[in-house]
Amino acid sequence: xxATAPPLTERPxxxxxFNHRRRKVTPVTVLVTVLRYxxxxxxxxxxxxxxxxxxxxxxxxxxxxxxxTWTIFPSTIHWENFAELxxxxxxxxxxxxxxxxxxxxxxxxxxxxxCSMAGYGLARIPYRYxxxxxxxxxxxxxxxxxxxxxxxxxxxxxxxxxxxxxGIIVPVLFSGxxxxxxxxxxxxxxxxxxxxxxxxxxxxxxxxWRVVVPNSGAFFAAIAVITFIASWNAFLWPLVIGQDSxxxxxxxxxxxxxxxxxxxxxxLFLAAAVSIAPLVLVFLFLQRYLVQGVAETGIKG
Amino acid sequence: xxxxxxxxxxxxxxxxxxxxxxTSAFWLFVGPFLIGLIVFVYVxxxxxxVLSFSRAQNTVTPGDWVGFQNYLDLLSPGPxxxxxxxFTVFAALIVPLTFALSLGLALLLNSITFAxxxxxxxxxxxxxxxxxxxxxxxxLSIFNGVRxxxxxxxxxxxxxxxxxxxxxxxxxxxxxxxVTVRLWLQIGFYMILFxxxxxxxxxxxxxxxxxxxxxxxxxxxxxxxFPQLRATSxxxxxxxxxxxxxxxxxxxxxxxxxxxxxxxxxxxxxTAQGNQDFGHGTAGAVILALLIMIVTLAQGRIFGxxxxx
Numbered sequence: 365x366x367a368t369a370p371p372l373t374e375r376p377x378x379x380x381x382f383n384h385r386r387r388k389v390t391p392v393t394v395l396v397t398v399l400r401y402x403x404x405x406x407x408x409x410x411x412x413x414x415x416x417x418x419x420x421x422x423x424x425x426x427x428x429x430x431x432x433t434w435t436i437f438p439s440t441i442h443w444e445n446f447a448e449l450x451x452x453x454x455x456x457x458x459x460x461x462x463x464x465x466x467x468x469x470x471x472x473x474x475x476x477x478x479c480s481m482a483g484y485g486l487a488r489i490p491y492r493y494x495x496x497x498x499x500x501x502x503x504x505x506x507x508x509x510x511x512x513x514x515x516x517x518x519x520x521x522x523x524x525x526x527x528x529x530x531g532i533i534v535p536v537l538f539s540g541x542x543x544x545x546x547x548x549x550x551x552x553x554x555x556x557x558x559x560x561x562x563x564x565x566x567x568x569x570x571x572x573w574r575v576v577v578p579n580s581g582a583f584f585a586a587i588a589v590i591t592f593i594a595s596w597n598a599f600l601w602p603l604v605i606g607q608d609s610x611x612x613x614x615x616x617x618x619x620x621x622x623x624x625x626x627x628x629x630x631x632l633f634l635a636a637a638v639s640i641a642p643l644v645l646v647f648l649f650l651q652r653y654l655v656q657g658v659a660e661t662g663i664k665g
Numbered sequence: 666x667x668x669x670x671x672x673x674x675x676x677x678x679x680x681x682x683x684x685x686x687x688t689s690a691f692w693l694f695v696g697p698f699l700i701g702l703i704v705f706v707y708v709x710x711x712x713x714x715v716l717s718f719s720r721a722q723n724t725v726t727p728g729d730w731v732g733f734q735n736y737l738d739l740l741s742p743g744p745x746x747x748x749x750x751x752f753t754v755f756a757a758l759i760v761p762l763t764f765a766l767s768l769g770l771a772l773l774l775n776s777i778t779f780a781x782x783x784x785x786x787x788x789x790x791x792x793x794x795x796x797x798x799x800x801x802x803x804x805l806s807i808f809n810g811v812r813x814x815x816x817x818x819x820x821x822x823x824x825x826x827x828x829x830x831x832x833x834x835x836x837x838x839x840x841x842x843x844v845t846v847r848l849w850l851q852i853g854f855y856m857i858l859f860x861x862x863x864x865x866x867x868x869x870x871x872x873x874x875x876x877x878x879x880x881x882x883x884x885x886x887x888x889x890x891f892p893q894l895r896a897t898s899x900x901x902x903x904x905x906x907x908x909x910x911x912x913x914x915x916x917x918x919x920x921x922x923x924x925x926x927x928x929x930x931x932x933x934x935x936t937a938q939g940n941q942d943f944g945h946g947t948a949g950a951v952i953l954a955l956l957i958m959i960v961t962l963a964q965g966r967i968f969g970x971x972x973x974x
Contacts, residue, residue, distance in 0.1 A: 400773055404773060404774075404777070407788070408784060411788055411790065411791065411849065412787060414794075414807070414849065415790070417802055417807065418802055421805075421806060432812060434815075434818055478701065481693075481694045482694060482697075485691050485693075486695060489687060489691045489694060490687060491688060494695075497695065500702075506958045507710075508910070508911050510913065511910075511911060511930070512713070512950055512954065514937045514946045514949075516705060518712055518713065518943065518947075519708055519712065521725060538698055538702045538706065540702065569693065569694075572694070596795070599917075618801060619797050619800075619917070622800070622805070623921060629805060632801065633806075636798045636801050636802070640793060640795070646793070647789075647790065647792075651786065654789075658858065659857060659861040
């Protein structure tokens with residue numbers, strides 16, 4: 365890791381103009397800028413290195429991966445690795461990708477609907493017991509869900525949902541944290557818009573569905589991106605519930621192949637590359653929402 | 666769930682403010698969520714507390730009461746206490762390292778103008794990667810302990826012998842693997858939080874500092890930037906700690922059920938899922954939940970971090 369010395373770096377860009385006098389181009393400021401970029405470039409190389417390794421190994425032969433001399437990149441790209449991976453009867457990566465997609469999509473949609481409605485009700489509907497109910501939700505934020513995976517497993521086993529997609533999907537939908545975020549967001553939502561809707565004769569649901577949701581696209585998108593990534597990358601809960609190989613998510617499948625070492629290296633790396641491809645796409649096209657979502661969920665947590 | 670579609674016919678004017686309307690509207694909005702929360706959060710917790718006082722081998726039905734025996738077993742010297750020590754060591758490494766490096770990167774990014782968005786994306790990109798995939802890269806390609814592993818290739822250049830990174834407990838090289846994998850995955854996330862915090866600092870404060878004769882960059886950092894980041898720093902520290910507490914994925918995939926580095930959730934996983942011992946499993950979950958609640962409440966006390974809107 366680059367040693368990033370704080371002394372060099374704290375001045376925000378707005379300061380530039382103000383400090384113009386002090387920040388003449390001198391050999392020292394040039395040197396400082398060069399050092400900053402040098403540190404950033406070194407850090408970038410380290411951060412990108414794992415992505416390079418995954419692509420290199422996915423498209424190489426095992427012989428090249430394990431060779432004594434390091435191959436920078438396979439001389440001939442082994443596209444046939446794809447066919448090998450998807451036709452390997454011992455792997456069934458396709459099934460696990462489909463499972464992951466179903467789970468991530470339903471979890472994201474379900475959580476957005478349930479939690480945004482609950483958040484809206486708590487923020488806007490003056491029900492007598494709204495405050496105690498809000499506190500009952502708030503209390504659950506103190507216990508992170510991973511800590512209670514055994515209790516959750518018990519209830520899912522009583523529902524006979526072990527080894528089912530609904531067993532993986534449903535218990536995760538009721539996120540007190542997401543509801544809390546939505547409530548805070550709706551409290552800050554301009555009331556005048558809703559009042560116009562109410563004057564037009566819409567009830568609470570009409571105001572929510574026709575006015576509030578359409579005008580909250582960016583916030584919904586931010587929460588959606590965060591939820592989707594968390595759902596796609598989740599490991600412990602799908603591992604506990606999806607025990608049969610037909611219910612494996614792509615993370616559970618990769619983990620099984622990794623710990624059992626049952627398949628070839630290049631197949632394993634290609635499977636890993638395929639598993640992160642959807643998220644890299646989400647990342648590239650929705651990064652704005654992702655950044656907002658992180659800032660949103662992180663700070664309020 | 667099952668919410669009716671918005672009416673397409675000319676909407677019926679509802680009586681607003683009537684108590685019946687408010688109550689049914691509230692339950693329409695909050696009811697489905699609340700039912701789920703009760704079934705999947707409250708009931709499991711109560712059930713687990715009850716079950717934790719039972720002997721529950723291969724069963725989740727309480728009844729074979731043993732009092733506090735499960736708790737006593739866990740809290741006497743043994744693997745559960747070891748797992749709390751493992752967590753403590755892990756937190757002592759990962760929390761300050763992530764904090765310093767993500768703050769450093771945020772400050773660096775904030776100090777440049779050219780290609781800032783590019784560098785931010787690069788550092789943020791690992792956020793899209795799962796712990797399983799990262800563990801796979803670390804275990805099979807970087808720290809695999811044989812001669813074609815990248816780490817051994819690099820130290821080989823300097824004439825060192827191959828190191829079996831994950832299998833070596835003396836010196837404990839496995840910590841290097843465990844800590845770097847999480848650093849790579851989470852630095853970008855916390856860097857974004859710090860960047861957001863830095864952007865909230867008013868430029869006027871820096872002007873005032875310059876007028877007051879803040880002589881160098883270190884002084885502005887020490888007296889303006891860092892104090893202004895206090896709220897962000899507190900939130901980051903708590904998040905880092907809570908996330909380290911829940912560490913499972915990388916330990917499970919890199920070390921499995923190793924006796925030397927098994928954090929609490931990995932130990933409980935093997936207790937409940939492996940040995941089907943749900944009495945000790947639920948007792949452990951209750952202890953972990955209580956510990957994290959104490960930390961959260963203490964943090965709220967110490968930093969006055971109220972839930973004010």
